[in-house]
Amino acid sequence: MASKPHRGGLMRTRVQRSLLFLQRHRPPMPRAVRVCVAPYFRRLIGVQPPVVVDVDWSAPLLGHPSPASGREADHVWHSYPLHPPTDPGNWGRSERGTHRRPAVRCLLAAGSLDVGGMEEVVAFLARRLPAEGVEVAVLHASPSGSQAGRLARALSAEGILVLDASCAEVREGVRRWQPDVVSGHGAAPWVLDLANDLDVPYVDTLHGMHDLFRTDWAAERQRGHRIAAVVTVSELIKSQYLRGNPVMDSASVVTIPNAVDDRQHRPVDRELARATLGLDREFLWVSLGRFSMQKNAYALVRVFLEVAKAHPEAHLLVAGRPDDRAYAEQVVSLRDRSAHRRQVHLRDHCPRPAVVLAAADAFVLDSFFEGWSLASMEALYAGLPVVMSDVGGGREQLGEDGRRGHLVANPAGRAEDVSWERMSDLRYARQHNEAELSCAMAQVMAERDRWAEARGQLRAESIARFDPQRCVQAHAELLRAVTERSSSRLGGAAAHTGMRRS
Structure with missing residues (x-):
């Protein structure tokens, strides 16, 4: 017989959920007030053990029977040192x-x-x-x-x-x-x-x-x-x-x-990578980035959950260090409240990004700002189409002809308008680019076969471009x-x- 939850634990859970709701729906307040209130919120949110994103990369994303044995899966994650010394x-x-x-x-x-x-x-x-x-x-x-x-x-x-x-x-x-x-x-x-x-x-x-x-x-x-x-x-x-x-x-x-x-991103067998993650015919979107306001994972998951309603084959993997505990809690809570929660996978920092990029069908990044995103560049290097917001380096990486994916508007409207205050106001609100982002993701999935055929060419081009x-x-x-x-x-x-x- 299952034991009943401890009354104190239930109370803490309710308090935590109420605090998360208040954070998402708080009225606008001056920055000075937000700065004063933030430490108390973090202290209150910390009464619960961390709701962690999954840290076990040996576990598959899905429960499909995998032909990859434990030894083969371990080979995928650990077969190459990340940076073998050449001299x-x-x-x-x-x-x-x-x-x-x-x-x-x-x-x-x-x-x-x-x-x-x-x-x-x-x-x-x-x-x-x-x-x-x-x-x-x-x-x-x-x-x-x-x-x-x-x-x-x-x-x-x-x-x-x-x-x-x-x-x-x-x-x-x-x-x-x-x-x-x-x-x-x-x-x-x-x-x-x-x-x-x-x-x-x-x-x-x-x-x-x-x-x-x-x-x-x-x-x-x-x-x-x-x-x-x-x-x-x-x-x-x-x-x-x-x-x-x-x-x-x-x-x-x-x-x-x-x-x-290139020492870190050596080729990984795609079939073995997908088998290791438990993938069959699913379409896997990958987004690599810390759980933080800058990377905007909350809005990305919200948009994807809408896309998932029409695309039961679509899955989203967001992987990165949960730098902002309260923000990561909000992303987890958003996912868990959805009927399509099984299509969203939240994990900690990936020890070998080349594995998930080999298994993926496309890459997405909805950041408020970047300098020159390594994650999107590495996705192109793996031959993936990329959908990303208009941030530093985005135009140089993707171009404007659609051959490498889609550049959508910045979540704040214009990249030049981004500031900490602007991001704070928008982090849980509806954002300017959500409809465009949703359409771009749907278009990439509709052209799945074309992108699969172009994978080798896109990888060869990226190897030369990102030398x-x-x-x-x-x-x-x-x-x-x-x-x-x-x-x-x-x-x-x-x-x-x-x-x-x-």
């Missing part, structure tokens, strides 16, 4: 003079090193720059002093020097390592101060529009005088940055789009250029004063 001798040298040509010593400073697009780019550069004559170390420079995550541990295990900003001696460690240039990726403000103290150039990398939200542009113009160059990952971000900081030399703002890390070598060479050339300019400037100053730079 370990080129990685993370601690002494100068080990390269065929003089190496530039670059400190890659990141805001975190766990999971996420920006962190993956930092890891990609750390692994690839040494082959271009750029010696690297990586600084995990979180303002909150949080511990290094998954990627930091992986890089350290591969022999790359990783410095933890939470260590009291980290600044002295950077001084001893003597970088020639610092490349910042969401780094803490003190990293720029340290680079200036060391008299080495600082290259700031803007990975998304969020880097520009609430920017004090008067302060940024002053900060620009302390920066050697700015890298943006899309032309949209470059234009927005120069609009806010027009005194910055436009030649010092360089667009370098991200690339696919990792071109990306890393562009970064290496910029780092060498700013280092040479800095050395010339310091050399001239030393000659003028009769001193020599050590």
Whole structure:
């Protein structure tokens, strides 16, 4: 006989559901009030154990009998190391003079090193720059002093020097390592101060529009005088940055789009991948992104549940780290209230995205903003048609002729209008692009056979378009250029004063 639920547990569940309802239907309130109320809401929502998205990737999405044995399924998830070393001798040298040509010593400073697009780019550069004559170390420079995550541990295990900003001696460690240039990726403000103290150039990398939200542009113009160059990952971000900081030399703002890390995205057998996930003739949509307001999973699931009414064969897999606990709860609650809940699958961060992309029939991303989405680019690399909102890099990735999928309007209306306040107001409300998004998804499913035939061609084209070598060479050339300019400037100053730079 099943035991009755504990009365206290039932009460907590009711309180939690009431709070979720109030959050979705709250009246508009000033930002200052929202900021004050938010911590109390999070504390109240935390009375329940986390309603987690599924973390077990060994379990299939559907219950179809799978021809894949346990050993075969394990092979799919773990058959290849994510980043097998091609030449370990080129990685993370601690002494100068080990390269065929003089190496530039670059400190890659990141805001975190766990999971996420920006962190993956930092890891990609750390692994690839040494082959271009750029010696690297990586600084995990979180303002909150949080511990290094998954990627930091992986890089350290591969022999790359990783410095933890939470260590009291980290600044002295950077001084001893003597970088020639610092490349910042969401780094803490003190990293720029340290680079200036060391008299080495600082290259700031803007990975998304969020880097520009609430920017004090008067302060940024002053900060620009302390920066050697700015890298943006899309032309949209470059234009927005120069609009806010027009005194910055436009030649010092360089667009370098991200690339696919081909070591991580080795081909996966599609039939085995689908069997592992329990798929038969279902049409699988995949969306890879954190459960957060930016990625807009709530609206995506709401739109898909409407699509699912007319398409019983359609399934949606949303996979990503639940960064915002309350937001993830809302997505789970939305799914669970629907009669079509069995067609929506919510999972934690995917350890090997290439597997789910091999199994998928199409990819969808309904973000409010991106810099240059790695997830959509990796989907194209896998040969999938992509439906995505108009965000940074979207037009460059998809084009406008429909050969690679559909670019729909931004959920906020215009990409240029996105702000934290705008996203907060819209996160549970009806959004501008929902009808267009629904039509695009339905059209892709109606043309399933055409997209299946085009898969190989789309993959071949994407391999050429998102070449990792071109990306890393562009970064290496910029780092060498700013280092040479800095050395010339310091050399001239030393000659003028009769001193020599050590």
